[in-house]
Amino acid sequence: MMARFLPILAVAAALVLPLATSNTYFHHLLVLWMLYSLLALSLNIIVGYIGELSFGHAAFFGIGAYTAAILGMNFGFPGFPGLLMAGIVAGAFGFVIGYVALRIEGPQFVILTLGFGSIIFTTTNYWVDLTRGPMGISNIAPLGVGAGFELSSALDYYYLSLLLVVAFAYACHALMLSRTGRAFIAVRENAQLAASLGVDVFRTKLLAFVVATAVAGVAGAIFAHYLTVITPEVMSLNYMVAILIMVIVGGRGTIAGPILGALIYVGLLELLRATGALRMVIFAALLTVSVIFLPGGLVSLWRRFADRSTVRTARQAQVEAGE
Amino acid sequence: MTILSVNTLTKKFGGLTAVSDVDFEVQPGEILGIIGPNGAGKTTLFNMLAGSMQPTSGTVHLKGQNITGMRADRIARLGVARTFQITSLFPALSAHDNVRAATYRTKKTGWMASIFRTATYRAEEADVDRDAMAALHFCDLAGHADDNAESLSYGDQRRLEIAIALAAKPALLLLDEPAAGMNPEEGQRLVNMIRKIRDNGTSVLLVEHHMRVVMGVCDRVVVLDHGEKIAEGTPAAVVDNPDVIRVYLGREAVSA
Amino acid sequence: MLELRDINVSYGRRAVIHDLSITVPDGKVVTLVGSNGAGKTTVLKTISGLVRPTSGTIMFDGKPIERMEPHDIISTGVVQIPEGRLLFKDMSVAEHIELGGIRAHSGGRTEAERLAWVYELFPILRERREQKAGTLSGGQQQMLAIARGIMANPRCLMLDEPSLGLAPIMVDQLADAIRALNENGITILLVEQRVDLALRLADRGYVLETGRIVIEDAADSLLENPRVKEAYLGA
Amino acid sequence: MELVLLTQQIMNGLVNGMTYVLIATGLTLVFGVLHIINFAHGEFYMLGAFFTFFAAKLLGLDYISAGIVATLGVAVLGILANRFFFWPLRKEHEFTVLLSSLGLALLLTNGGELIFGADPKYVASPFADGIVPLGPVIVTQQRMLIFAVGALVLVLLYLFIQKTRMGKMMRATAQNPEGAALTGVDIRRVYTVTFMVACGLAALAGALVGPTAMIFPTVGTWAVLKGFIVVVLGGLGSIPGALIGGLILGVVEALAGGYISMGFAQAIGFSIIIVVLLWRPNGLFGAARRA
Amino acid sequence: QEEPVRIAAIAPLSGPGAFDGQLAVEGMEAMVAIVNENGGVLDGRMLELVTYDDKGSPEEGVSAAKRAIEQDDVDVIVGGWFSSVALTMKEVTRDRILTIMTTSQHPDTTREGHDWLFRLNATSTMMSGAYSQFICDRMDLESIAFITINDDYGRLEVENYEKLLSECGIEVLGNEYYNKDDADFTTALTKLRAANPDAIYVSAINTAQGATIYRQIRQVGYRGTTIASAGNMNPKLVELSGPALEGVYSVSLFAPDSQDPELLAWVAKYEEMFDNEPSFIGSIGAQSIEVLAEAIDAAGTVRDYGELAETIRGNEWDTLLGNVTFDDIGQAEQNIYLIQIQDGKIASVN
């Protein structure tokens, strides 16, 4: 029962949360949280649902960001259609890369996606005419439609990204209760058996990959408009690792997990600023401790508690599977 | 019309010919047994029929359509379901979810419909749940519906595999040693189950070493040895065949 | 002598074996009968140390073994041939047989004798020495699993459904092999779904239902026991 | 002249390739044997280099003894790392283990920064600047040393895994831990030995490669990436694969750097992987993945 | 006790730029200590340095600057080690807070004219003017080749020097770019050596990469002249590079053998507080604090950024590196010294 109202409560809380303070830095952190949530949820489709570990996801975030920035700067492309284009371009890259990489699985897939990510990173660094190279693109216009309406404050971006997170989270939830979602899980759990039941394993994976990369692209586009700068750094190894941390520490294969993971990532690093030089050491220590003691991610804490009080329905088990 | 027709099917692994020029047919509503000593090529044959292995030569036709060398998922969508000799399940999912996944082939609605919770979607999901529960009941697993597949005992896992194959509502069912891990009493129940499956219109191809099951349920039996078909006929005729006794049955021919 | 006293086992919060006591006297064949999910495999895994009992003791040769690690238990001569074979897919037949001997306890047959005996029992294994286990047929894999167990020079051999996947003619040979092992002084604890066969091989039998021993008797009496007949022999 | 340059670049590629091979051997061991993608491997490489530096500086050892001390020291750390980061997770999903190794990598990098200082250091080796002329082509003594030790280590490791009982126990554990336990393999010891050897190898690589460049706490990231490319290129767990993969990568990078641009060398390394994997999904020498 | 004046120092404190960021912050800390010992600013307000790690990443730099302004409400910002970080950070600080960029050399950092933005380091264009003059006049070269970091800074360097050096008749025989995470340069250097230039110009900001390149230049058998890029010489680099750097020239704002009393005081303080040797990076960090402290006193305000900026622009500042003035767009004009490595020490050359 509780579990049904929880998402609604969470959304309500997210709506009023920024009103608690007028501290714009807090709002900035909230925006990062939401954008990373969107990004982590998208990666979760690959990592959590079809069960392949894609290392290069940051590249698609970057592709989306650069698409929006370049369209806006060079072609005067308006903001919101630009978001759509960012999704399409990132998804198209996802299609091509997925088409090649998804024929391979396991550790090789991990390295392959890392490789594609690195190639895109290097290309962005060197294709100076298009991307301005390592110094990136700055002065990106804020999101808007003409002069009439423009997202100007962090709050605006927060609500926009919150809207997208909620919509996408719901879509993921619905997905997992659908035939397509069952095919995803079947592929993750046992591809050979899935094929023997009529699931086209490759197409299923490709579908997941394209959706995930397209959404990452949209997240990247908003990120670019919001920060007004974008550099190849967002595609670097640091970001690749960061997204994985969010998904796995939060709880892969769940919906709350990646959102929680993004919160931990943004929030913990912020809280640890006070520790100065120890910051990253403590962060890494907490990270490993959490992985060792909560291998199923932070959401498994909730499940431990919930398991005692409720009987898990088969349906829940499916959504949560992968712990 | 013939459900399955296999012509001069051959599979070689390097120098080893695992299946050699095998021919046979399966008629609608028929239960065909395939027996033969260990390593005779039965599983290899199954793998070729189901598309998980490419034949070296020969053809396979399903309801008149050539499916030789087709991918496993496409063959499955044409109505072939199988179980695996080495248990193959979705280990981390509940028994119920294992079976629900098997309804993939017969359902249509996509992700979009689930987002908008259309009426078709809801109706279909109800079907999925019902079909899945029915398959579990059929295989005596209703009590384990919420248990993870990997936590089931070996025998229960074997039955879950059958439930999965059943939930796919196949026209042709390939069972690879379904009675392995069952005692004679349980084997008897399996015989009844397979009969019921056939009565619902499914043709069955059965690989099995439990002769009681083979004798109890098969209409016809094909015997393989070293990849070659050495006998074919009614169960009664086959168990009296001296070659079959020599290479396969041994003393048990008498005790069975 | 292998003796289990008041053993309880759970998986997580789920108790599957309750106050179970079994005795396997030296040189005898004892069988454990029960339907799917009764807990037979769990009992064997508990003896080999893969699963820890929540309470109770397991004595072998008068020494408690229930807290020992699996590889140390094997060194005492208690060896399990697992259900589902658990082979090393990419390793050759010969390597399996070699690995089987790594914890062989001393005494009895020498390694070379055991090797010769194994190849005599299952000639196909000698033929396929260099083949990878993963590409063997189901029945060949079962033979390899048994061979690997024998190489450990067991004093007490536990077989979990050894006939699984074997052709009838091989089942006969297996029965002969089990008898031969027993005649060589190896104590046997047999779990077998072919209950008729198991009871014909065994001296004593235990019937296990949902984790509890419900009947214990001489094997030939069990064969005639109406309850056993109805529930397990399908007659 | 052109030919000399080409030969020199190929030579550069081969010696660099052997560097990669050295880094990759330990990775392929853990990766192939225990199916663990150990992202912290590069950090053990880093520790190997730093331990060599400090053993020389604080204990006053010469380069070779310092390298040996570092190798042994890091091997012991490998045992500890296994005890706390990998052994407890042996039954968990591979992604969880991967993240644990990423966490360990972060911990070691940042901990290293804190303890060793952020300033770059130089592992002094008497062979670093000495040049060996091979006809018109030149190589430093240090790189010759890397080549020789690399080749030796490979042969020894190959023999260890294929021929020794421990090696076979490792492979058995990789393929079926429960089956291995029932065969009498002490799984825990297998884990311990695997990590000990792998981390020792990483440290050895650090001690040898250290003097060819500066060392700093983040140097492991570079190492682990190169290592992974090599491991996947050659085939998981395959020692000959690591050799061929490493040399190919080295030579291709050198040629790409020499004839296109050094900036693209890394991207070209990854491109080779993509091409090779599409042609052979399990790498040049890889066996099929466990089912 | 009055509220301290809080200065945000934003620099890479972890990751590949960590060492250089550390040097900069240490230089600032030493100067803060000196100012505070002399009674602080504005009649008794102490200076307080609040450090932020930008990890060398522009995106992190933005977050750090936002935090400094919006959360921690600092009074001024100093920092900006990597040009790319500086370039993005200035979008956040624009018209919100007074910022003094220290080391970033890219001209664009100040080009767009933010009223409250200053930059101390000479732009690479300014440096290259002075340096190429010297190279042309005194080094007697006929040809040269470059090895350059692939970023905006490196690209600009190549552009400048190719033009300036060709103008005085030195032939440019090649240029090789490398990435900021590369650790081996032998292939690129082999290629340059094969072109057989009289000199190789090394453009490297990162100390570790610089030292590796200098050593490897010799290891590939190149025996010609090495030229170190402007503004990147520091004692650590000299120590790490060993004999490979002996006799090599560079230019710097920091003359290590200067007898300026302020410099001596700072060097003494630095050596007392930290283990590293005083360096150019440290000294320019210190200079940013010094200019700020003096300007705050002169303007009589911290928070009136318009006033403070006017004061900085309108005066000449006597600092540890000599006299400094700022032009309309906030770019500092100060002495550039020619230096050379002699006997393992950085020495100035006349």
Ligand SMILES: Nc1ncnc2c1ncn2[C@@H]1O[C@H](COP(=O)(O)OP(=O)(O)OP(=O)(O)O)[C@@H](O)[C@H]1O
């Ligand atoms: N991938 C493979 N590579 C090489 N040989 C193989 C491969 N797969 C099967 N074989 C061999 O082919 C023969 C037939 O194997 P198959 O599994 O079809 O036998 P089976 O009739 O199913 O036997 P069982 O009753 O024991 O299951 C065996 O000798 C087996 O070793």
Ligand SMILES: Nc1ncnc2c1ncn2[C@@H]1O[C@H](COP(=O)(O)OP(=O)(O)OP(=O)(O)O)[C@@H](O)[C@H]1O
């Ligand atoms: N890993 C596990 N986690 C949770 N429950 C388990 C696990 N393994 C077995 N069980 C449960 O323990 C009970 C006993 O299982 P066990 O495998 O011992 O049965 P068995 O008698 O060997 O059956 P079978 O004849 O089918 O092999 C079953 O109810 C099973 O579902």
Ligand SMILES: [Mg+2]
């Ligand atoms: Mg078979």
Ligand SMILES: [Mg+2]
């Ligand atoms: Mg069992």
